[in-house]
Amino acid sequence: MTFKTTLGSLLLGAATIGFTMPAAADQLEDIKAAGKIVTATDMHYAPFDMLNNGTYEGMTKDLFDEVAKEIGVEPVYQDIPWTAELPGLEVGKFDIVIAPVTITPERLERYSFTPPIADATVALVKAAGNDEMTAPEDIAGKTVGVQQGTAQFRQLQAYGETLGGVDVKEYGTTDEAYADLATGRLDAVAGSLPNLTYLVKNRPETFAKFEPAQFGEPTYFAWVLRREEESETLLAAIEDAMAKMTEDGRVEAIQTKWLGSYTELPATAPGQ
Template sequence: MPLVVALSLTACAAPEEENRGAAAAGDPSAVAAVSINDSPDQNRIIPAKDDTVAALLPPEKAAAGKLVIGVGAAGAGFPPLAFAATDNKTLIGNEPDVAVAIAGILGLEPVLENTSWENLFIGLDSGRFDLGASNITVTEERKLKYDFVTYRLDNLAWLAKKGAGVTITEPADIAGKKVAVGSGTNQEKILVEWAEEVKRAGLPEVEIKYYQTNQATFLALGSGQIDLYLGPSPAAAYQVATTGTSEIVGTYSGAGADLQGKIALTTKKDNGLIEAYAAALDKLIESGDYAKILQRWNLTNEAVDKAEVNPPGLPLEAK
């Protein structure tokens, strides 16, 4: 049975509408009811093959007939982006939906493989995965090894226990706090940068914490073991809506203060696939199917107008 939840719209506030992209407090009361189908019967949008777009594929990939899609959502996943359905095995969410639709336009059979975040990149490096669809932010460092085509804006959210009475707008606001973040993510780079700024200012140091799953992170937040969690805005909003035990206390661009972060489909650099992915995504946008996919997961505020291949990403100096 579909699960009815309320997701915070303010969690996806565009950073350019804020002060140089700095965090702004979210309003947990500003919500919109949306019905999310968390069953294994997804009725995904699978467009018909577009011969013109499919012709952009390298011959060997077209002949293979399959598009192997890596999603780094092992364990509890990260709803509403990628997570297990009520049968505890079917991978559902916005990221699989977009990738499966891309495969349809390319005339390829989608093969979804759920893996850990670390193994996702190992799989891309080895060629095991043709495509990574896992809330991957474009960074200049990653562009050295991978090609990207953007399909969502990247916004982050600061999550605190409900009633914590904090607002995160600048590094000084996290001084002396225990903050959880995902290992190897771009939000980790941002948090480390903020923590270093706090230290340089002579304020109480930030203690950065790591957990294996989102579930463990949220349990730690609820029990008071940590003060804050910095993670993708959609996942934070979903947590607020479905539990009522936490609240968004600030938002921030995934690429930092001066650049709007972009989420991208990812593939091994120079493997000849990225132009086909970009054309397929533009076709999805043109047909309206892209908007429908985002709408069903309440991610309309993170929509892009067109596919961008290897746009400016999180700078190397922001590591």
């Protein structure tokens, strides 16, 4: 029997028994089959994510509880250090990163983003009663804390270079940076405007925002999925859920509860 004959016989046999290739995996179908969606976040990033006497709460949880309800599954929340979240997502340790992740051109090339959940423009906070620094440019030559591995860290570095230099000190969490600012080890802390607004609102005796507080280009926070065909249906389901929540007022109510006001946000991730 020749090779051609053998190959022909195999193809004929496959056709006879109705041979088909297995369908591509679908993340949304897998999640619905399991009845749960596994998430990762850093529970030390108020007002989005925080632990209150061991209980997870915050704006992120309130939003994602509603999204999971719309999808029809139970959310599983995991407290993961920020620097381990995106690498863990890539290797499939969880379905989605719900820590507020700043949308950047570099990240858009590598990940899929949900619709924005908040403004993420970088801003500055100082110790209450510090009258030596008022505007952002006053941090020139000062020591400024920021969470490591964040877009705010990169924006602070770039801004510091335009001022002739800023001593940037990195922290694993924003809480650690705030503690050092309160004890005088730092001159200022850089972070997203919503985080710093919440901080000053709850601790006005200790912290104050710069005026103006923001610097750099306007940016947004969103959640992150793997950038692959299998995740497209999950992204579409989250977009549909958030559109419904925006239309019926749930997004506005949750924003107002945690941030004190409502900001209308794009329906999809800008640039995606």
